[in-house]
Amino acid sequence: MLDRKFIIQNAEIVRDNCTRRGVTCEIDRIIELDAERLTKLQLAEDLNRQANETSQQIPKSKDDAARKALIDKGRDLRHQKDAAQNAHDQLEGEIAELISAIPNLTHPDVPTGGEEDAVEISLGKTPIPNFDFEPRNHVELGEQHDLFDFEAGARVSGAGFYYLKNAAVRLDLALQQFAISFLAGQGFTPISTPDLALTPILQGIGFTPRGPETQIYSVENTDLNLVGTAEITLGGMLAGQTITDAELPMRLCGLSHCFRTEAGAAGRATKGLYRVHQFTKVEMFAFTKPDQSDAEHIRMRDLECEIFDALEVPYRVIDTATGDLGGPAYRKFDLEAWMPGRGDEGQWGEVTSTSNCTDYQARRLNVRFKTTGKKGTQFAHTLNGTAVATGRAMIAILENHQQSDGRIAVPKVLQPWVGCDMIG
RNA sequence: GGAUGGGUGGCAGAGUGGUCGAAUGCACCAGUCUUGAAAACUGGCGUACGUUUGCGCGUACCGUGGGUUCGAAUCCCACCCCAUCCGCCA
Numbered sequence: 001m002l003d004r005k006f007i008i009q010n011a012e013i014v015r016d017n018c019t020r021r022g023v024t025c026e027i028d029r030i031i032e033l034d035a036e037r038l039t040k041l042q043l044a045e046d047l048n049r050q051a052n053e054t055s056q057q058i059p060k061s062k063d064d065a066a067r068k069a070l071i072d073k074g075r076d077l078r079h080q081k082d083a084a085q086n087a088h089d090q091l092e093g094e095i096a097e098l099i100s101a102i103p104n105l106t107h108p109d110v111p112t113g114g115e116e117d118a119v120e121i122s123l124g125k126t127p128i129p130n131f132d133f134e135p136r137n138h139v140e141l142g143e144q145h146d147l148f149d150f151e152a153g154a155r156v157s158g159a160g161f162y163y164l165k166n167a168a169v170r171l172d173l174a175l176q177q178f179a180i181s182f183l184a185g186q187g188f189t190p191i192s193t194p195d196l197a198l199t200p201i202l203q204g205i206g207f208t209p210r211g212p213e214t215q216i217y218s219v220e221n222t223d224l225n226l227v228g229t230a231e232i233t234l235g236g237m238l239a240g241q242t243i244t245d246a247e248l249p250m251r252l253c254g255l256s257h258c259f260r261t262e263a264g265a266a267g268r269a270t271k272g273l274y275r276v277h278q279f280t281k282v283e284m285f286a287f288t289k290p291d292q293s294d295a296e297h298i299r300m301r302d303l304e305c306e307i308f309d310a311l312e313v314p315y316r317v318i319d320t321a322t323g324d325l326g327g328p329a330y331r332k333f334d335l336e337a338w339m340p341g342r343g344d345e346g347q348w349g350e351v352t353s354t355s356n357c358t359d360y361q362a363r364r365l366n367v368r369f370k371t372t373g374k375k376g377t378q379f380a381h382t383l384n385g386t387a388v389a390t391g392r393a394m395i396a397i398l399e400n401h402q403q404s405d406g407r408i409a410v411p412k413v414l415q416p417w418v419g420c421d422m423i424g
Numbered sequence: 425g426g427a428u429g430g431g432u433g434g435c436a437g438a439g440u441g442g443u444c445g446a447a448u449g450c451a452c453c454a455g456u457c458u459u460g461a462a463a464a465c466u467g468g469c470g471u472a473c474g475u476u477u478g479c480g481c482g483u484a485c486c487g488u489g490g491g492u493u494c495g496a497a498u499c500c501c502a503c504c505c506c507a508u509c510c511g512c513c514a
Contacts, residue, residue, distance in 0.1 A: 038474080041473080041474065041483090042474065042475085042482095042483095044483085045473090045474070045475095045482065045483045045484085046482085046483090048482095048483065048484090049482060049483070051494075051495085052483090052495080054494065054495090055442075055494050055495040056442075056443070056495085057494095058442075058494060058495075059442050059443085059495090060442095060443090067494095070494070071493095071494045071495095072494080073494080074493095074494030074495075075493090075494055076494095077494085078493095078494070078495090242471085368471095373453085376471080376472095377471075377472095
């Protein structure tokens with residue numbers, strides 16, 4: 001969320017930002033309610049001060065009559081205070097709800113518009129393959145090499161679940177190993193994270209569990225939810241904590257399963273691994289000081305490029321347009337890999353996404369840092385980025401590396417873990 | 425899951441109804457002393473919100489949420505977490 005004071009003092013900026021993102025917000029209502037809230041706050045504090053003063057006189061009073069009068073006065077003041085406080089709390093709740101609907105500010109370079117307005121920034125080192133045969137999609141390749149079992153997945157867990165088999169398992173593990181080894185060498189602390197998290201943590205990151213259109217699976221009769229990404233558990237690690245500036249930037253890479261209901265995606269359902277209810281992902285996450293986050297964001301994007309260059313997958317880098325940014329994101333880059341088997345003649349498909357969330361998540365999660373020698377604290381900035389989502393990375397590798405006979409070349413960096421240079 | 429003991433400022437640790445935002449020690453910062461350092465001494469040292477041009481003042485916060493009371497770190501209830509023991513278990 002944004003800072004309440006900032007919203008009130010910069011109403012025009014916030015309003016314009018919402019317009020640019022195609023989001024409606026009620027800034028005037030917030031300003032109105034907050035003015036009311038302030039008068040209630042001041043009233044409650046003043047009544048409480050009077051009540052405190054009255055209470056302090058009671059032990060000093062000599063006779064019972066004076067004492068009783070003071071007790072009555074104190075009781076009356078507390079009741080008045082409670083009323084003012086309740087009014088304040090209710091307003092605060094209303095305001096918080098309105099504020100949480102306001103998205104983050106937007107980086108000035110972000111293109112305005114929707115999905116089709118994203119700007120292509122660059123291409124990866126690997127060229128789009130020129131097949132002299134009809135390329136197969138990953139589902140067909142999987143059948144040929146006995147890599148997946150979607151039927152058993154559906155039988156056991158329902159549509160959208162799958163089994164990996166044989167080389168696909170090795171490939172899946174190899175991608176995890178490669179990503180974590182690579183990032184550990186880049187200053188990221190490897191973390192294996194919980195796959196369930198408490199509702200307030202999800203909300204702090206910006207997810208809305210248990211809503212009608214939620215992407216999140218929740219566990220009945222508990223406050224737990226299956227995580228949609230390790231971003232949730234990595235960001236949550238410091239929830240409510242105040243750290244020192246010397247600890248920033250703090251770079252983490254988390255390994256987790258990711259669970260998504262894909263509610264509302266029925267029409268977009270595709271065959272195979274592209275859109276599934278469970279997958280495995282290595283996620284980068286960073287807490288930084290405010291003046292570090294832009295550079296850190298570029299770095300995350302470039303690390304994603306290095307990873308997919310190493311995987312020998314053709315891709316393009318996209319600067320996502322305003323309408324396509326999530327609420328917490330200040331700016332978002334996506335890597336879209338070329339998937340020759342997607343659509344009729346191949347399509348770009350999203351394989352990574354990195355967002356700079358500035359202090360939007362940190363404010364809601366209450367992640368702060370203290371600068372040595374300075375009074376007070378500041379909210380940290382948070383950033384996240386996909387290193388490898390193994391399912392989608394596998395699609396890109398299988399489809400781009402297929403040979404005319406259907407065999408699949410294993411990228412060099414994965415060969416030590418896959419145990420061969422060719423599948424099939 | 426059961427039993428017991430705990431959760432207080434950066435850390436350790438007092439505090440069982442009123443003047444306690446909280447003793448004391450350590451750590452930290454500034455100063456005195458010293459050629460310098462150490463020691464010693466003196467002073468300072470939480471966060472958030474509100475208010476003020478400013479010094480400052482006010483309110484809240486002693487695991488979390490409720491309750492009792494004029495008044496709660498202190499009493500009551502629920503929950504969470506930690507430690508130890510028992511049970512169970514990959």
